[in-house]
Amino acid sequence: MGRFTTDHTKKLTSSFRFFILIPLPLIAMSSSSSPPVTIHTINPKVLECEYVVRGDMVMQAQRLQQELQAKPGSHPFDEILYCNIGNPQSFGQQPITFFREVLALCDHPSILDRSETQRLFSADSIRRAQQILDLIPGKATGAYSHTQGVKGLRDQIAVAIEARDGFPADPNDIFLTSPAIHMMLQLLIRSENDGVLCPVPHYPLYSASIALHGGALVPYYLDEAKGWGLEISELQKQLKEAQSNGITVRALVVINPGNPTGQVLAEDNQRGIVEFCKKENLVLIADEVYQENVYVDEKKFHSFKKVSRSMGYGEDDIALVSFQSVSKGYCGECGKRGGYMEVTGFSADVREQIYKVASVNLCSNISGQILTSLVMNPPKAGDESYESYMAEKNEILSSLARRAKMLEDAFNSLEGITCNKAEGALYVFPRLHLPQKAIDAAKALKKAPDAFYVSRLLEATGIVVLPGSGFGQVPGTWHFRCSILPQEEKIPAVVSRLAAFHEAFMAEFHD
Amino acid sequence: MGRFTTDHTKKLTSSFRFFILIPLPLIAMSSSSSPPVTIHTINPKVLECEYVVRGDMVMQAQRLQQELQAKPGSHPFDEILYCNIGNPQSFGQQPITFFREVLALCDHPSILDRSETQRLFSADSIRRAQQILDLIPGKATGAYSHTQGVKGLRDQIAVAIEARDGFPADPNDIFLTSPAIHMMLQLLIRSENDGVLCPVPHYPLYSASIALHGGALVPYYLDEAKGWGLEISELQKQLKEAQSNGITVRALVVINPGNPTGQVLAEDNQRGIVEFCKKENLVLIADEVYQENVYVDEKKFHSFKKVSRSMGYGEDDIALVSFQSVSKGYCGECGKRGGYMEVTGFSADVREQIYKVASVNLCSNISGQILTSLVMNPPKAGDESYESYMAEKNEILSSLARRAKMLEDAFNSLEGITCNKAEGALYVFPRLHLPQKAIDAAKALKKAPDAFYVSRLLEATGIVVLPGSGFGQVPGTWHFRCSILPQEEKIPAVVSRLAAFHEAFMAEFHD
Structure with a gap:
């Protein structure tokens, strides 16, 4: 990823370059015994590519989750909170009922005319599913559509x-x-x-x-x-x-x-x-x-x-x-x-x-x-589902707004963290003002200081956030990205776990 | 596509090469007036790429379909038969009921416990949906899964x-x-x-x-x-x-x-x-x-x-x-x-x-x-849906086998066409033995002879098949790919339209 290339990738890329310079007879000799694909013979663009959202932190979290399952109580937390990704339903956010009604009816249109369906589904979801099926050639939801979509x-x-x-x-x-x-x-x-x-x-x-x-x-x-x-x-x-x-x-x-x-x-x-x-x-x-x-x-x-x-x-x-x-x-x-x-x-x-x-x-x-x-094209005023749709939507959006504010305030209340206003999207990106000793400790482990911090955070609290170095940042500054998605009632506990970890971390590495 | 590169692409690629050789001042002069992206400045690999399955023949067919809709009776056929692609449900093939029941229930799990659901859905589809939801973390069918899948x-x-x-x-x-x-x-x-x-x-x-x-x-x-x-x-x-x-x-x-x-x-x-x-x-x-x-x-x-x-x-x-x-x-x-x-x-x-x-x-x-x-993992013997599932599956597969044989026999009965046995998949790939006059006529239009043939076939019959030149073939041989998917009861009519066209075509270009 251009100027964000890691040391690891650079090493692999240069080994690749070295590999193609070794004498031809050697390659011929080894061709039948070495596997057809090695890390040195794949597309170097693939090696260059980095995607922190599903990278090392997630691997580390999955390992901890397996350990918790195999041996409950083996860590100082009982669940992993995946704040690494904007994945609302993984935190229990419920889908919008009207949308799922229509999807289910489009998946199984043969129940559209049954009387039981009218008792199970809203009238406008049945009508909408029929309208949508009429838009799809042959009502065939299992057919390839036009390349650009129906x-x-x-x-x-x-x-x-x-x-x-x-x-x-x-x-x-x-x-x-x-x-x-x-x-x-x-x-x-x-x-x-x-x-x-x-x-x-x-x-x-x-x-x-x-x-x-x-x-x-x-x-x-x-x-x-x-x-x-x-x-x-x-x-x-x-x-x-x-x-x-x-x-x-x-x-x-x-x-x-x-x-x-x-x-x-x-x-x-x-x-x-x-x-x-x-x-x-x-x-x-x-x-x-x-x-x-x-x-x-x-x-x-x-x-x-x-x-x-x-x-x-x-x-x-x-x-x-x-x-x-x-x-x-x-x-x-x-x-x-x-x-x-x-x-x-x-x-x-x-x-x-x-x-x-x-x-x-x-x-x-x-x-x-x-x-x-x-x-x-969600339900409109007058549609049977309109009120429940608006209630579901507003509850989700207002809760997200409250959660964003709670996290922003919590981060700003901690010494050594500053956080800009969370105006939109699903994340905050607070800045870490780390003591030199923490930076040195990270360097000793060949880690970026923010990667060191978030890895320690995960081990201590089960909270998965991502290091700013995976997103790019002004050199010499350190951040992390945290989604605002944990359930609202859990946020106070999340915040106190975060705060306790942060204070202990800062105390440990105090200059 | 390597050695199958068309003349059109070659031309565009060489214009691209030419473009980057024009003097720099000219580029600078035109930079603010010419659009940021032109056919000469896109990735040349994109230009090289050819995909006949969704290419010219489909464009031609879509045009004819629009003309038929705007002016019924404007062509000697009243529908387009898309034999260009293996898209069974576009020909009215019905989905397997059990599969769609499970999908609908997974889309809208809140109806799983309702008594009406037991009257609308098979018992094993309800059970299977519950099992599947239990496999998905948080039963969240709207969440991103593990990269490799649940x-x-x-x-x-x-x-x-x-x-x-x-x-x-x-x-x-x-x-x-x-x-x-x-x-x-x-x-x-x-x-x-x-x-x-x-x-x-x-x-x-x-x-x-x-x-x-x-x-x-x-x-x-x-x-x-x-x-x-x-x-x-x-x-x-x-x-x-x-x-x-x-x-x-x-x-x-x-x-x-x-x-x-x-x-x-x-x-x-x-x-x-x-x-x-x-x-x-x-x-x-x-x-x-x-x-x-x-x-x-x-x-x-x-x-x-x-x-x-x-x-x-x-x-x-x-x-x-x-x-x-x-x-x-x-x-x-x-x-x-x-x-x-x-x-x-x-x-x-x-x-x-x-x-x-x-x-x-x-x-x-x-x-x-x-x-x-x-x-x-379809229904197994003893499951409530097993018999209907097997009946649906066998009906589809045996009908496909009959259709494959009907088309193979029909093509082999025509003078100037030979067709290998249709042992599997969803297509036949008959060979066209074209008279020299047809080949010359195609060349005059700067078309491959098989592309010329299938374009004429479409104009005359509404049947969309694809030229062998889009799939590669021994140079000097000509073929087309035809899916075996038209409804079984329509195949005799399809075959007679094909035969009438073919005989007229061969007569027109007889050496």
């Missing part, structure tokens, strides 16, 4: 985007797909000389995907002192530096609301970003999967599509990709693998190539497609 | 593989995943000097994926005269030739039963293939997604895992990857995007890298994971 579902999503933004949306611009990030980066990256501007810190799927496609991650730093602010001058500076190093910068990634940083961009800032992309001729890749997750009254989510259209920029003026997902928001349906990307401002021949790459994956799963259409 | 489901699948093969299977070798082909090729291909032996003809997902990962497709030709036989001498010859051209061949792809060719390998032949991979130190990539689709008594499916273990080769002797999918077989659940790969014979450090690449996609959709476990 046309009728994309029609509904386009209408919902129009309602959200106040500007037209075209169903032909919508790709119902899950690995959308990979698809766009695969399109843009031709060689190690093609770069993509990414925020630091950032969701490491971007660095992992850039590494797998062999491109260059061009970092721009969010300003922690200004609430993880995104400064246009920083974009400009990093762009020029990359260009002077021979990098062709092709796109700018903006994550709004921010992951892992939780900030929500002001509309004025967004306009500056659009201008920058326009002026520098960059594709604007807008990761907007947390658009429903805004917790403060003074900030609102605005899509980059809406902002650019309201500036008067149309289809021919700016190339824009927006991601949305059913995994986040109030819905939290990570296991359904549903989402869409809206692709505007590309020429017809480039669009054909995007379509072709999408078609190699045939289509995304139909339940995920249906769920995406439901998230974008 | 452990409990993998346990069940491993038991089923053991029962199928008579040899142990390890749940840790199983990855519940949909883009398994991409993942393995991404691991193996380092540069354009790494090659993968693929059958010709072959399912073009392999050539598309090799092109996207920048490797070399090393073709080996199946022997049409011997029922699409796979000769070890041909593997040996092509391997040596590739090696003498500086290609490091890393893996052998075998598709059994064959796609698009429909043959089923004899066990003795499979042993020869295993020996070849062992001797030449190649990863054996076994595409076994049609393992349930065998239609002739004299052939049986044997997994390569079973064959290699029965030869005495264990985990340390051969690197083997096997693909299975819920999209094919009698189940035909293409829209669910479920399947697994079983990965054996790789060292622990390479396995870690496979895991890491899988983890970048987080996990496959949970409904697809559940369905995969159901396909591998």
Whole structure:
């Protein structure tokens, strides 16, 4: 992952280089006895790729969980709290009833006409399932769909985007797909000389995907002192530096609301970003999967599509990709693998190539497609399910807001930790001000200081958070990402475990 | 796609090369007015990639379908028959009731305890859904699972593989995943000097994926005269030739039963293939997604895992990857995007890298994971659903066998067409013996002769089949792939439309 490459990877990469330089007869001799694939003979881009969200900390947590199962009481905690990932339902968040009713009926449509079904399911879920089945050719929920997803579902999503933004949306611009990030980066990256501007810190799927496609991650730093602010001058500076190093910068990634940083961009800032992309001729890749997750009254989510259209920029003026997902928001349906990307401002021949790459994956799963259409078109006032839907949604979002605030306050109350406001998304990213002795102890173990801290935290409390070094950070600063997802009633206990660990840690390594 | 590159792609690639040679000041001048992404500035590997299954013929068919909808009677047929793809439920094949019952209950578990549910669902589907929910941590079907898939489901699948093969299977070798082909090729291909032996003809997902990962497709030709036989001498010859051209061949792809060719390998032949991979130190990539689709008594499916273990080769002797999918077989659940790969014979450090690449996609959709476990563990004798399940399954498989035979016989009855036995999978791949005048007419239109033929067939009959040139074939021979999926009662009409077209075509171009 570019400049975040670890020592371990560097070592492997250089062994690989060494390997291909050994004399040919030696290779021939060993060819039948050595296995066909070794760590030295796999694609070096795979070795380069790092993905902390599912990395060492999760392995360590799984080991502890097995030990707890095998020998209850073997650790000073009785459960592992997976705050490493935005996976709401793993913490017991319940799915939205209406959505699951419709999905179940679409999976098993032969019960739609039975009288028992009317007693088990809401009337509008039955009606909605019938409507959706009518949109699917032959009502065949088990068939491959159009490469971009069922046309009728994309029609509904386009209408919902129009309602959200106040500007037209075209169903032909919508790709119902899950690995959308990979698809766009695969399109843009031709060689190690093609770069993509990414925020630091950032969701490491971007660095992992850039590494797998062999491109260059061009970092721009969010300003922690200004609430993880995104400064246009920083974009400009990093762009020029990359260009002077021979990098062709092709796109700018903006994550709004921010992951892992939780900030929500002001509309004025967004306009500056659009201008920058326009002026520098960059594709604007807008990761907007947390658009429903805004917790403060003074900030609102605005899509980059809406902002650019309201500036008067149309289809021919700016190339824009927006991601949305059913995994986040109030819905939290990570296991359904549903989402869409809206692709505007590309020429017809480039669009054909995007379509072709999408078609190699045939289509995304139909339940995920249906769920995406439901998230974008939930029950409306007057529908039988409307009140229960709104109650479920509001309970989840208001609880998330309370949890974000509780964690933010808790971290700020600890000596040696500062935490920016959790305005949105599902995480806080507090900064660790570590004593030199802790930094030295980490170095002795060949660990980044924040990786050392979070590993000790896990061993002591069962709480899994991720080191800032996996997300990128200003060199010499240390952070961790913690999801805000533990059940609300458990947060006081989580906070007191965290505080007790932190105080003991700071005491142990006091300068 | 390596040596199958079309003229169109070559042209675009050379324009790309030209583009980067134009003087720098010109680029600088045009940088703010030209769009950030053009067909000349996308990843050339994307341009190289071809995927006929969703290519020109499908575009042409969609256009005709729109014309028929807008103006009924505007063509000499009233529906489009999509024989281009193995998509059973798009032809009205019904899903297996038990599978859909379980999926619906897992989607909406809150109805499990209701009395109405017992009247709507079979008792064993309710029991199975409860068992499956107990395997999922927190019963959370909306949560991300373990990267390789829910452990409990993998346990069940491993038991089923053991029962199928008579040899142990390890749940840790199983990855519940949909883009398994991409993942393995991404691991193996380092540069354009790494090659993968693929059958010709072959399912073009392999050539598309090799092109996207920048490797070399090393073709080996199946022997049409011997029922699409796979000769070890041909593997040996092509391997040596590739090696003498500086290609490091890393893996052998075998598709059994064959796609698009429909043959089923004899066990003795499979042993020869295993020996070849062992001797030449190649990863054996076994595409076994049609393992349930065998239609002739004299052939049986044997997994390569079973064959290699029965030869005495264990985990340390051969690197083997096997693909299975819920999209094919009698189940035909293409829209669910479920399947697994079983990965054996790789060292622990390479396995870690496979895991890491899988983890970048987080996990496959949970409904697809559940369905995969159901396909591998269907109802058993004594279960309430067993009889209806077996009746549904047998009806589908026996009808597919009858349809395969009807189409094979129909093609063989036509002058100028020969068709090998349809032993398995979902396709026939008849050979066209075209008159020179037809070949000349195609050339005048800059089309491959088989592409010309299938395009004319579509315009005349509404039947979508794919040209052999999209799958690879011996130069100078012409074929098309036709799925065996049209409804059985429609096949006589399909055959007579095909025959009438073919006779008219041959008469038109008679030498």
